[in-house]
Amino acid sequence: MKILGQLQSDIRSAWPGIFTTITVIFVATIYLPSGTICATTRSGKQLMESECGSQLRHLQGNEAVREVSPPKLKGEWMSTRCEVRPGPQYLTRQYKFHHDNKFTLHQFYYTDHRCTEPAYTYKVKGALALQSDSLMLKGAREANYILDKVILMVYKDNYAKALSKLLNKTCPGEYYPEVLQLFEKYTVFDWNRDDPYGDCIEGVAFTMHELQLMREEFHTEFDDKKSEFVSWHELFLGDVHTDNSLRTTHRPKTYQTPLRKYQTNCTVCQFMHDADENSPPKMWQNMDKTDVEVTLQGEFISTRCEVRQVYFVIRHIIFHHNYSWEAYYHYYNDPNCHHPEYSIYVKGTHTMGVHSTEVSGGTEFDFKTIEMWITPQNNMIKDQLNNFNENNCARRNSWRLNRPQEVTSTNGCAALGISLPYTEYELMRMETTKEGGVLLFTGQRPTLQTSPSSEELRPTSYQTPLMRCSGVNPLMQLAVTADTNGTGGAAGLTSSLCFILVLMVFSMLTVQH
Incomplete structure (x- = not known):
């Protein structure tokens, strides 16, 4: 009984602290962006982490992605996912590379952006020979190929x-049939056919030039649901020209x-196999995705880590409720995004979305970039x-190295080929995953252009998707994020709330002890 009485007494004395803790958690749940973590160092300096910041750190220091060089192609x-090529063309690919350097490839084309209604298929046979490392793109390997036979079937x-x-x-x-x-x-x-009718693919602009450039990566990550590490291999093949008339000559x-x-x-x-x-x-029909x-x-x-024709890039884009947006583009000189070149911060506006009449499932926007800051991150770019x-x-x-500077007043930066203001004619699409994520x-x-700067250049295909995240990115060290014109209030509010919550917890612990 004495033990029970002492326990009741301890609970009554600790109740104010427990109530305060519950209050702190409640306030944090309501007001702090999802995924934000508050902490303090021994010196009292506030630290903030978020889903966006965590993802950026992961991409910048990702040791779980390893290049396989030369690529080990043997296998399937x-x-x-349903891929979208310029045109648009909707397709899936199933490629088998055999032990004797020969290959059997299938390209399945569809009428819709979900790849549920097959339209026609190319079955391709040939041989491939790997060459030296690419001089044009770091981390890539070049190759030569020969086609033996291409078979078409229509549905x-x-x-x-x-x-x-x-x-x-x-x-x-x-x-002859119409x-x-x-x-x-x-x-x-048909390579073995001697007459002129052995090669009839020019009219349909069919080519396998994607085999001329490739990169293999080995990925490892921890699966929380399975409580174990999982791994897989990815094979990157060369891009397809966005202008269909130039596709057969594009390297x-x-x-x-x-x-x-x-x-x-x-x-x-399994079902592709x-x-x-x-x-x-x-x-x-076989994927847990929803438009x-x-x-x-x-x-x-x-x-x-995304690839461009010269650099590699990590993008972080923030959309506001008033048709305004801001974005950070971090450029690197290596395919793992470990060695930074420079970063760009931009602000602008965008139009309302209009459903595309040309690309199934797509929505068209016009993005105007008005303000820009550039941060050189190595001495070569600075010089x-x-x-x-x-x-x-x-x-x-x-x-100066690692110091942002505004280039709005000089109408951009001619040294990097950027002029302000400018408008990009965009195409976007959004889908959810079975885990509840948004892409x-x-x-x-x-x-042949740096951006879709006219209606005629509006895209008909997509880049690597972005994932929705939340919180404030801790690696955004640009001074321009300060609320100089009323648009930086969200970050400031989150920072202030985080500081108040940390102070409340510290005060509570001081009173109790």
Whole structure:
């Protein structure tokens, strides 16, 4: 009984502290952005972490991604989502590389952006020879290939008529029916055929130049649900030109969406593995994904270190409720995003979204960039900016390492090929995952342009998706995030609340002890 009485007495004396703790947690739950973590160092300095900041740290110091060089191609590689190529073209890929350097590839094309209605399939046979490391793109390997045979099978009447017309442009009379027969195999390329009708693929702009550039990566991460580490291989192949008329002469300079190597514990791999030209896969019916209306609110960050034609980049974009936006672009000189070159911070406005009439599932926006700050992050970039002949990238000789400088007043930065203000004509799409995450797809950049600067250059395909995150990024060290014009209040409010909550907990503990 004495023990019970003492316990009751301890609970009554501790109740004010318990109540205060519950209050602190309640306030934090209501007012702090989801995913924000508050902490203090021994010196009392406030620290903040967030989902966005955690993802950026993960990408910048990611040791769980390892290059496999040279690529070990033997095996089966396949799409893990419905891919969208410029045009638009909706497709999935299933590529098999054999031990003798030969390959058997399937490209399944669809009528819809979910890849549920097969339209036609190319079955491709040939051989591949790896070459040296690419001089154009760090971390990439070049290759040469030879086609042996290309077989076409069509499943939809409208495509049967359109493809027959295109094939007859190259090989008049060879494909004499005005409409190709459905589920019939047509050999549209045959290396061993001597007559002119051995190569009829020019009219349909078919090419396998993506095999000229490649990179293999080995990924490892901890699966919280399984409480174990999981691993997989990804194969990046060369990009496809955004202008269809130049596709057959284009040599890749960047990558497409990566393919994943077949594993028995991979659900999407399993039904892709079982597919062929006689039974094309229906992607969306076998995936836990849902299309949602594009809502530009909140923060989104890269899901991987993204590749550009010269640099590699991590993007972090923040959308506000008043059709304004801001973004951070961190540029690197290596495919793992470990070695920074410079970062850009921009602010601007955007229009309301309009459903695309050209790209199924897409929404069109116009983005205007009005303000810009640049931060040089290595000495070469700093010297390049300081030595630029004219004062149209801030003042000459005014650049300092890791110090941001505004270039709005000089209408951009000619040294980096940027002029302000400018408008980009965007295409976006949004989907949710089975884990409850949100992915935002933004438009693929034009192959021969730095940005889609006109309506004619509006994208018809997508880049690597961004993932929705929350909180304030702790690595944003740019002074411009201060609330100088009323747009930086969210970060300041979060910081103040975090400080108050830490102070409340500290005071509570001091009183109790």
